[in-house]
Amino acid sequence: MSKPIRVLIAKPGLDGHDVGAKLVCRALMDAGMEVVYTGLRQSPQAIAQTAMQEGADVVGLSILSGAHVHLCREVAEELKNKKIDDVLWVVGGNIPRQDHRALCDLGVSGIFPTGTPFGSLIAFIREKVKM
Amino acid sequence: MIDPKKTDVTPLFWESGLEVQPVYTAQDVESSGGFDGVGQPGEYPYTRGIHPQMYRKRPWTMRQYSGFGTARETHERFLWLIRHGQTGLNVAFDLPTQCGLDSDDPMAAGEVGRVGMAVDTLRDMEEAFADIDLNEITVSLTINGSAVAIMAMYFALARKRGFELKDLRGNSQNDILKEFIGRGTWIFPVEPSIRLVGDTMEFCAQNVPRYSPVSVCGYHIRASGANPAQEMAYGLSIATAYIDHALQRGLKIDPVAAGITFNYDIHGNLWEQVSKFRAGRRLWARILKEKYKATDPRGLRLRMIAGGGGGGLTVQQPENNIVRGACYALASALSGTQTMALCSYDEAYTIPSEHAAKISLRTMQILIHEIGLCDTVDPLAGSWFIETMTNRMEQRIVAIMDELEKQGGIVRAVAEGRVQAAVNAQAYEMEKKIQTGEVKKVGVNIFAEEEEEEEREVEFHPYRGEEAKKQIDRLERIRRERDDLATQRTLERVRQAAQDGENVVPAVMDAVETYASVGEVCGVLKEVFGTYREPVRF
Numbered sequence: 112m113s114k115p116i117r118v119l120i121a122k123p124g125l126d127g128h129d130v131g132a133k134l135v136c137r138a139l140m141d142a143g144m145e146v147v148y149t150g151l152r153q154s155p156q157a158i159a160q161t162a163m164q165e166g167a168d169v170v171g172l173s174i175l176s177g178a179h180v181h182l183c184r185e186v187a188e189e190l191k192n193k194k195i196d197d198v199l200w201v202v203g204g205n206i207p208r209q210d211h212r213a214l215c216d217l218g219v220s221g222i223f224p225t226g227t228p229f230g231s232l233i234a235f236i237r238e239k240v241k242m
Numbered sequence: 243m244i245d246p247k248k249t250d251v252t253p254l255f256w257e258s259g260l261e262v263q264p265v266y267t268a269q270d271v272e273s274s275g276g277f278d279g280v281g282q283p284g285e286y287p288y289t290r291g292i293h294p295q296m297y298r299k300r301p302w303t304m305r306q307y308s309g310f311g312t313a314r315e316t317h318e319r320f321l322w323l324i325r326h327g328q329t330g331l332n333v334a335f336d337l338p339t340q341c342g343l344d345s346d347d348p349m350a351a352g353e354v355g356r357v358g359m360a361v362d363t364l365r366d367m368e369e370a371f372a373d374i375d376l377n378e379i380t381v382s383l384t385i386n387g388s389a390v391a392i393m394a395m396y397f398a399l400a401r402k403r404g405f406e407l408k409d410l411r412g413n414s415q416n417d418i419l420k421e422f423i424g425r426g427t428w429i430f431p432v433e434p435s436i437r438l439v440g441d442t443m444e445f446c447a448q449n450v451p452r453y454s455p456v457s458v459c460g461y462h463i464r465a466s467g468a469n470p471a472q473e474m475a476y477g478l479s480i481a482t483a484y485i486d487h488a489l490q491r492g493l494k495i496d497p498v499a500a501g502i503t504f505n506y507d508i509h510g511n512l513w514e515q516v517s518k519f520r521a522g523r524r525l526w527a528r529i530l531k532e533k534y535k536a537t538d539p540r541g542l543r544l545r546m547i548a549g550g551g552g553g554g555l556t557v558q559q560p561e562n563n564i565v566r567g568a569c570y571a572l573a574s575a576l577s578g579t580q581t582m583a584l585c586s587y588d589e590a591y592t593i594p595s596e597h598a599a600k601i602s603l604r605t606m607q608i609l610i611h612e613i614g615l616c617d618t619v620d621p622l623a624g625s626w627f628i629e630t631m632t633n634r635m636e637q638r639i640v641a642i643m644d645e646l647e648k649q650g651g652i653v654r655a656v657a658e659g660r661v662q663a664a665v666n667a668q669a670y671e672m673e674k675k676i677q678t679g680e681v682k683k684v685g686v687n688i689f690a691e692e693e694e695e696e697e698r699e700v701e702f703h704p705y706r707g708e709e710a711k712k713q714i715d716r717l718e719r720i721r722r723e724r725d726d727l728a729t730q731r732t733l734e735r736v737r738q739a740a741q742d743g744e745n746v747v748p749a750v751m752d753a754v755e756t757y758a759s760v761g762e763v764c765g766v767l768k769e770v771f772g773t774y775r776e777p778v779r780f
Contacts, residue, residue: 125353127427130465130669133666136780148778
């Protein structure tokens, strides 16, 4: 049997809306993945550090405050600093379509706005992360 | 005679788990506990409302949640809302302010003025409330983790403007226990956080008796996924936790209870909301009278702001949210609310535009002036259906509260993350039901439309980085120009009071009057109390 996909779900910045992040954690666990959740108010440095320590295949950021472009820019910087270039980076939350391009340019592979069915996120991860 | 209960309709359950029959009779009321708890409006146990004539005498207060950018921009929106007939203000603060950080803190980058008004010092509060009569317009401060600093600023501002603290009305949210469950703007660990709430309760009981220092928010617990019965149960349990703390400090029950109001959410089934509020009102009065021996009716009455409903709104087909909002407002009025705030239709994806905010305000005004919702008190009273479900809802809420008590009370359950886990489990079940279509959402899992988002013209609230820059410049200027010696001295007094277990509010008021910032006040308190460590459970 192949080893399970490891996912880090993180809440960057000050946004306290963690319902979606926790729902995604549960859904991914139910889909057989190993999930680490950081809790609230993580700095981009701490997120990159945790991703490295945990050997994450996937890093998922949940952002609903509207500060996604700013925060993703900082996370991209940290991932680069730590030479983490083999993780699948996804973002969820309150992300308007007009900002999708900006996030993709920073290295985000998939954007899953609030209300996305769990199934599409799970399928996306399984397809992109070849174990 | 045909027995309607022997029909072959599919069993129906509300979110709270209560089963609903297709038909109700007087028999159902009797077997659920009878009509004894209904009583008269304005009389114990207040099932029918806390005033004898309710909206016939005065309609509910309309107090839309608002605030963004700098104090100047927020001030303009406040004046605009008042001009359009709003009768109270419900202030939104940005995340740095809510988390006790100054605008120039590295963690604040990208968040200054984004989801609410940025407040660093008293100067911002002075500007936001300039020319607004604080006796005429009641102000509600949506602030929790850093509430002690912001409340101190509000009181300092009122005093400076010549308003007597003893006459000042309004309220602060200041419900830290619910921040640990949902919303997440905590700062200090659980115990000192409750102590700070206690400090504000004590200060208000002694100096600002007409002000409500705590507005317990079932709202955000519901928004985190709790069902309506849990929402009411956790809210009431949290309120008793603050009361227990205040009593331990030697305060008297009547002034303490009078200082507590509630903030509840409305979305989902209309009848379930009405039953929840009628049951909750009755239960609160009973708890205060029977357990706490309170006698002052001001405290026995569950006074609330109810509305919002953000959790029910959808990004898809956002105009549908206008209709949802009207239904939520209807439910709120049928439930006997004192104050209503209504989410705007664009709130599922942005800070409300003026256009959307005005529609929400007009929705409430239409209910007041055209539809007849103010005609008579508690119009659903006496309905076999509503009275049965009010009885059953009360029993359900009591069961949840008892269970919590058996496990060591809400404070412990929150500190250990058990309430959070229960709410999250509920949220997950609900989300799965929406995703499988078992729970229906129009425009989401039924009558959905493909790709409509791309065609839609959506107005987003702009975020301007230069406003954040201005805010930081202003903070730097204030720090340069203030009497810094006085600021440092008063901040030292805050530290002393926090260490010695003295009430910190007077010292914080002195500090903010010298233009000590939110971040400086909270920074000193963090040095004494430490920071909360989240039990990461999901």
